[in-house]
Each structure stands twice: as C-alpha cells, then as structure tokens.
Amino acid sequence: MITSTLETVPDKTIIEHLGIVQGSTVRAKHIGRDIMAGLKNIVGGELQGYTELLSEARDEAFERMIEQATAKGANAVINVRFSTSSVTQGASEILAYGSAVIVE
Amino acid sequence: MKIRNVKVPEGINVSRHRPVADLFVLTAGAIGLFATLGLLALLIGSYGGRYLPMSWENALAAAVFEVGETDEEVTTNNREIETALQAIADRLSANMDLPEDLRITVHYLDEDEINAFATLGGHVFVYRGLIARVADENALAMIMAHEIAHAANRDVAANVGGVLLLQLVLGTVVGASPETVDGLIWGPNALLLRQFSRDAETRADRDGLTAVATTYGHVAGADRFFRILLNELGESVPDEGPEFLNTHPLTVKRIADLGALARKRGWTLDGPATPLPRVLTALDPAD
Amino acid sequence: MEAFIELWQILLVVVLLILAFFTGRIAELRHYKSIKRREHALGDLVVVVAKTLPPMSPAPATKLVRGSAVISVDYFKRFLARLRMIFGGRIHTYESLLDRARREAILRMQEQAQELGATMIFSMRFETSSISKGRKNAVGTVEVLAYGTAIIPQG
Numbered sequence: 001m002i003t004s005t006l007e008t009v010p011d012k013t014i015i016e017h018l019g020i021v022q023g024s025t026v027r028a029k030h031i032g033r034d035i036m037a038g039l040k041n042i043v044g045g046e047l048q049g050y051t052e053l054l055s056e057a058r059d060e061a062f063e064r065m066i067e068q069a070t071a072k073g074a075n076a077v078i079n080v081r082f083s084t085s086s087v088t089q090g091a092s093e094i095l096a097y098g099s100a101v102i103v104e
Numbered sequence: 105m106k107i108r109n110v111k112v113p114e115g116i117n118v119s120r121h122r123p124v125a126d127l128f129v130l131t132a133g134a135i136g137l138f139a140t141l142g143l144l145a146l147l148i149g150s151y152g153g154r155y156l157p158m159s160w161e162n163a164l165a166a167a168v169f170e171v172g173e174t175d176e177e178v179t180t181n182n183r184e185i186e187t188a189l190q191a192i193a194d195r196l197s198a199n200m201d202l203p204e205d206l207r208i209t210v211h212y213l214d215e216d217e218i219n220a221f222a223t224l225g226g227h228v229f230v231y232r233g234l235i236a237r238v239a240d241e242n243a244l245a246m247i248m249a250h251e252i253a254h255a256a257n258r259d260v261a262a263n264v265g266g267v268l269l270l271q272l273v274l275g276t277v278v279g280a281s282p283e284t285v286d287g288l289i290w291g292p293n294a295l296l297l298r299q300f301s302r303d304a305e306t307r308a309d310r311d312g313l314t315a316v317a318t319t320y321g322h323v324a325g326a327d328r329f330f331r332i333l334l335n336e337l338g339e340s341v342p343d344e345g346p347e348f349l350n351t352h353p354l355t356v357k358r359i360a361d362l363g364a365l366a367r368k369r370g371w372t373l374d375g376p377a378t379p380l381p382r383v384l385t386a387l388d389p390a391d
Numbered sequence: 392m393e394a395f396i397e398l399w400q401i402l403l404v405v406v407l408l409i410l411a412f413f414t415g416r417i418a419e420l421r422h423y424k425s426i427k428r429r430e431h432a433l434g435d436l437v438v439v440v441a442k443t444l445p446p447m448s449p450a451p452a453t454k455l456v457r458g459s460a461v462i463s464v465d466y467f468k469r470f471l472a473r474l475r476m477i478f479g480g481r482i483h484t485y486e487s488l489l490d491r492a493r494r495e496a497i498l499r500m501q502e503q504a505q506e507l508g509a510t511m512i513f514s515m516r517f518e519t520s521s522i523s524k525g526r527k528n529a530v531g532t533v534e535v536l537a538y539g540t541a542i543i544p545q546g
Contacts, residue, residue, distance in 0.1 A: 012545040017107040030479030072110040085519035099440040121483040130474035
C-alpha cells in the first residue's frame with residue numbers, strides 16, 4: 001500500500017478513484033500518567049506519556065485507514081491527512097483520512 | 105481515470121466489545137484500585153503520624169487550639185474542676201511512659217455525655233456526664249489513664265495522619281471532597297479502620313490499667329467504669345452488635361480482658377476507694 | 392439515615408445506567424440503520440480527498456458544500472469511558488460516537504451536493520471539535536464538520 005500526502009504518486013498514473021477512506025480511534029492513558037503529566041506541567045518539558053499515547057493512537061488510526069483502503073481494493077492512499085481532537089479531558093481522538101486510488 | 109465509489113465494510117473504525125462485561129470488570133477494577141490506594145494511604149499516613157516528632161504534633165495542636173481558645177465555653181468553665189482533673193492526670197502520667205515532649209492537659213466539657221477523649225498535643229477532654237456517674241476517683245482514673253495512653257501511644261497523631269493522607273490521595277486521584285472521605289471513614293462500611301482502631305483501644309486499656317495499678321496499688325474500680333458504661337448501654341443500646349462492627353471492643357469482653365490482665369500481673373481487684381475531690385462530687389448529670 | 396442516602400444514590404446510578412444502556416443502544420441502532428440506508432442511496436456520489444480534477448469537458452461548475460453533525464454520548468457510555476480512563480487504553484464507547492458523527496456529516500454534505508446536481512465531491516476535509524470540553528461534568532459531545540467542493544457537470 002502506497003501512502004502519501006501528495007496529490008499524485010510519482011512515476012505512476014492513477015487509474016481509478018475509489019472514494020474516501022478513514023481510520024479513527026479514541027484512547028486514554030491510565031490515571032497515573034495523567035497525574036504525572038499534571039506534575040510535569042509545573043516544570044514544563046515533554047510529556048513522554050502523552051507523546052506515546054498520541055503516537056500509538058495515530059498508528060492505529062492509520063492502520064484502520066489502510067484496512068478500509070484494502071477492503072475497497074485500492075493499492076494507494078493519496079492526500080492523507082491527520083486530525084487530532086479531544087473528546088474529553090485525558091482522552092484523545094485521532095483521525096486519519098485520504099483518497100483511496102488504484103495506481104499503475 | 106475512472107471515479108467510482110466502493111462500499112467500505114462496517115466495523116473497521118468501531119471495535120467489537122461487550123459493554124456490559126466491560127462495565128463489570130472495570131467497576132470491580134476501579135473499586136479494587138481505589139480501595140488499595142486508600143488503605144495504603146491510611147496505613148502510611150498513620151505510620152507517619154505515629155512517628156512524627158512530638159514537637160510537631162504540639163505545634164499543630166497549638167495552632168488548632170489557638171482558634172478554639174476564643175470559645176467562651178472553654179475559657180469560662182470551672183478552673184477548679186480542671187485543676188482537680190489535671191491533678192489526677194499528673195499522678196497517672198507520672199507512672200506512664202510518655203514521649204519526652206508530651207504534656208497532658210485536661211479540659212472539662214460541661215455536657216451530659218459519658219465520654220472522654222484525647223486530641224492532638226496531649227489535650228484530654230472529660231465530659232461532666234462521665235464525672236457525675238463515677239462513684240470514686242479510681243473509676244475516673246481508669247478512663248483518664250486510657251485516654252492518656254492514647255496520647256502516649258501517639259494514636260491520635262496516627263489517626264490524624266492517616267485521615268489526612270487518605271483525603272489527599274482520594275482527593276487527587278478521584279477528586280473526592282474531604283466530606284466524602286470522612287463519610288467513607290466514619291460511615292457504616294469502615295470495617296478496616298475499626299479493626300485498626302480496636303487494636304489501639306486494647307493497647308490503651310492495657311497501658312491504662314497498668315498506670316492505675318501503679319498509681320493506686322490496686323485495680324478496684326478500674327473495671328467499675330466499664331460496668332457503669334455497660335449499665336447505661338443496657339438501657340439505651342441493648343444490642344452492641346457483632347464485635348467487628350464496633351470501634352471499641354465489646355464492653356463485656358473488655359472487662360473480662362482487664363480482669364485476666366490483673367490476675368496475670370497479680371494486681372488485687374479490691375482495695376480502698378479513693379474519694380473524688382469535692383469539686384467533682386458536686387456535679388449533677390442532669391444539670 | 393446516611394446509609395440510606397448512599398444506597399439511594401447508588402441505586403439511582405444503577406437505574407440510570409440500565410435506562411441509558413437500552414435507550415442508547417436503540418438510538419444507535421436506529422441511527423446506523425438510517426446511515427446505511429442513505430449511504431446506499433448516495434452511493435454514486437463519490438467523495439474524494441484529492442484535489443486534482445480529472446479532465447472534463449465542458450468545464451464543470453464548482454460549489455462549496457458542507458455537512459455537520461453534533462452527536463452526544465449516553466450516560467452508560469460516558470460512565471464506561473470514565474472508568475476506562477482510569478486504566479487507559481482504547482475507549483470503545485466513544486468510537487461509535489465519532490464514527491456516527493463523521494458518517495452523518497459526510498451524508499449531509501453529499502445530500503447538499505446532490506441537490507445541486509453534483510456527481511462528485513473533491514478535496515474533502517474533516518474538522519472535529521468537542522463543544523463540551525473544558526466544562527466539568529458536561530455531556531461528552533462531538534461536532535464533526537465535513538466540507539469539500541461539489542463538481543457539477545455542465546451541458
């Protein structure tokens with residue numbers, strides 16, 4: 001599966017557009033991490049726990065998007081976008097979406 | 105270039121799970137986690153409280169009582185009664201193993217309640233209702249020695265430390281208010297804390313009895329207080345409930361334990377009754 | 392008396408949980424049914440994230456279309472999510488909330504495009520926001536906006 005944020009896949013032609021594919025997930029870290037992050041907030045710096053949380057969630061959202069593209073019979077997803085939102089405090093929602101295409 | 109829409113199968117972005125099973129597992133887990141955390145906080149807090157330097161406890165008590173001292177009732181109450189009670193307390197504490205910086209200060213409370221209690225910094229409070237119901241100094245000395253033993257054993261500090269840390273932990277983790285935590289501790293379900301404080305009660309009984317035996321040469325009247333209590337309870341609280349539900353060990357059991365301890369140590373159960381100081385005999389429970 | 396109040400409060404939570412479980416489930420099933428029906432009906436109106444249009448003649452008209460939906464989560468799901476947040480991990484109950492909101496937003500955008508006589512939507516974008524965030528004890532609510540360019544063939 002080719003994935004790209006570009007409009008096109010270099011050296012390849014898009015033969016067919018199959019519509020939008022999206023993957024999303026909602027995740028939270030355990031409460032201990034939240035408390036540690038609260039303490040870390042005082043001194044500042046990277047919140048390792050949350051970086052990890054968001055990166056894991058992004059991986060999963062991306063995989064789900066690929067799963068949809070595979071189900072559609074696509075071999076590439078172009079114009080991929082990520083979007084992050086937080087539904088409630090301490091939880092984050094990651095969305096990955098793009099255009100499923102068949103390239104040659 | 106062709107453009108067509110292909111249907112996506114369901115359930116890629118929504119994971120399969122069983123919500124009801126999830127609910128039960130998570131609820132049980134949360135209760136278990138918070139109970140463990142709470143118990144840990146209580147244990148560490150009491151341990152810390154017990155081994156806090158006595159001077160710290162005194163400073164804390166001074167700060168608390170500074171506020172209380174403005175209370176009209178406390179200051180205008182009979183100095184004479186307090187002096188008489190203080191004399192008894194001083195005699196008892198001379199025969200007890202008190203921490204170096206602990207000074208026992210007795211206060212008198214003009215209310216009809218058969219009770220006495222110790223608070224931070226060695227402040228012991230005695231109610232009028234208790235004094236009016238005891239026939240001689242020996243019975244009063246037993247309960248006062250018991251409370252002084254609580255202060256000497258640092259039970260009060262342990263209690264305060266445990267509760268404070270519990271409030272802090274539950275407040276941070278679940279956002280519970282101090283009132284909710286108090287409800288948990290003193291509510292009907294606080295079996296653990298009761299077990300915890302029952303051990304302290306038994307120890308205070310033992311230390312108190314020892315002090316009484318050393319001071320008066322006999323332990324007559326020591327159990328008299330509990331018999332008075334038993335009588336009173338016999339009228340108002342017929343059923344004390346199973347033992348583990350009570351903060352204080354069952355009164356009957358306490359009398360039996362004290363008798364056994366006295367026999368073991370060879371303390372005589374009868375001896376001359378020391379009369380109460382005159383200021384104390386004049387008190388009327390119904391007043 | 393205190394014990395009675397506590398018991399009463401716990402009972403209230405249990406009753407609300409049971410009630411919300413069934414009503415929430417019915418509402419969700421009904422919504423999914425409607426989503427599937429409309430998705431099937433609008434199946435020919437393709438939504439694409441890519442920006443480059445295929446060569447068309449005569450040149451098509453374009454118009455911005457958008458659709459949005461605000462979906463709230465029920466008491467049961469919120470309760471479960473709160474518990475899950477103690478231990479961390481995937482919050483299953485919010486996934487369907489977002490899935491529904493997103494698909495509903497696309498559908499509304501497609502319906503708008505269909506009224507304009509469009510055959511496809513290019514350069515679609517999503518925007519997700521939470522209107523309840525920050526307010527304590529507020530209802531877990533998300534707003535999803537889908538927008539794009541409707542391609543209306545001419546002639």
